Amino acid sequence: MLKAVIVEDTDQDKQWLKSLLVPWHDEIKVVGEADTCTEAINLINQSQPDVVFLDIQLKQGDGFDVLQALNPIDFKIIFTTSFETFAIKAIRLSALDYLVKPIEKELFDQALRRLLSEFSDTAQKKKIEILISNISQVKKIALPAQNAIKFVNIDNIVRCMADSNYTWFYLSDGSKILVCKCLKEYEELLEPCGFFRVHQSHLINIRYIMEFKKECGGVLVMEDLEEIHVARRRKDLLLAAINGLQHKQ
Numbered sequence: 570m571l572k573a574v575i576v577e578d579t580d581q582d583k584q585w586l587k588s589l590l591v592p593w594h595d596e597i598k599v600v601g602e603a604d605t606c607t608e609a610i611n612l613i614n615q616s617q618p619d620v621v622f623l624d625i626q627l628k629q630g631d632g633f634d635v636l637q638a639l640n641p642i643d644f645k646i647i648f649t650t651s652f653e654t655f656a657i658k659a660i661r662l663s664a665l666d667y668l669v670k671p672i673e674k675e676l677f678d679q680a681l682r683r684l685l686s687e688f689s690d691t692a693q694k695k696k697i698e699i700l701i702s703n704i705s706q707v708k709k710i711a712l713p714a715q716n717a718i719k720f721v722n723i724d725n726i727v728r729c730m731a732d733s734n735y736t737w738f739y740l741s742d743g744s745k746i747l748v749c750k751c752l753k754e755y756e757e758l759l760e761p762c763g764f765f766r767v768h769q770s771h772l773i774n775i776r777y778i779m780e781f782k783k784e785c786g787g788v789l790v791m792e793d794l795e796e797i798h799v800a801r802r803r804k805d806l807l808l809a810a811i812n813g814l815q816h817k818q
Contacts, residue, residue: 604628621645729772
């Protein structure tokens with residue numbers, strides 16, 4: 570039986586989570602509730618839970634303040650939130666689960682099944698470390714490969730290529746990783762970090778462009794010497810993105 574703590578800033582949200590947990594009573598037991606950062610920190614230290622349902626927005630702070638005050642973090646987390654914020658991006662980059670309120674039962678059950686079948690406690694701890702480091706500045710991403718989770722510096726990703734419902738990540742050291750998610754998901758996460766979708770099958774890190782050939786609408790030569798065609802309708806947007814990145818540097 571796993572011990573769970575609910576950290577939510579309203580009684581309504583606490584009650585809803587407890588109702589969603591009723592069908593899981595043989596596996597998870599709620600041992601405490603909190604609605605402020607201080608209460609949450611004290612409760613977690615005292616009860617030593619296995620699972621924490623953690624609201625991002627709390628009274629007198631947020632869920633990340635709670636995490637930064639705890640050491641070590643040896644429990645699993647499902648975040649809850651009412652808003653799509655920058656914090657959600659950091660959570661997704663870390664491959665941690667989050668639920669947007671009002672929480673749907675089906676999505677809640679899916680998140681719990683994923684949590685209960687997590688690769689390992691070590692992987693969970695590493696995910697949380699990456700999350701905390703990404704809050705101030707995005708640096709790393711957790712990539713769910715077939716038999717493990719790979720933790721990669723975003724600056725070391727040269728390009729990504731779609732392979733049906735999977736994605737190949739090509740790294741600056743010449744290695745590659747096959748990830749069990751589609752390219753579209755990583756386009757949304759990585760474009761703010763200097764990446765650009767040049768073609769239906771390719772997402773590239775602009776910093777690794779070595780040459781742009783003005784033929785057939787455009788061909789990029791990446792630093793790993795791979796040549797990638799640019800879709801005609803994406804050419805002007807790509808050039809604008811390159812200029813925008815240069816101005817930021």
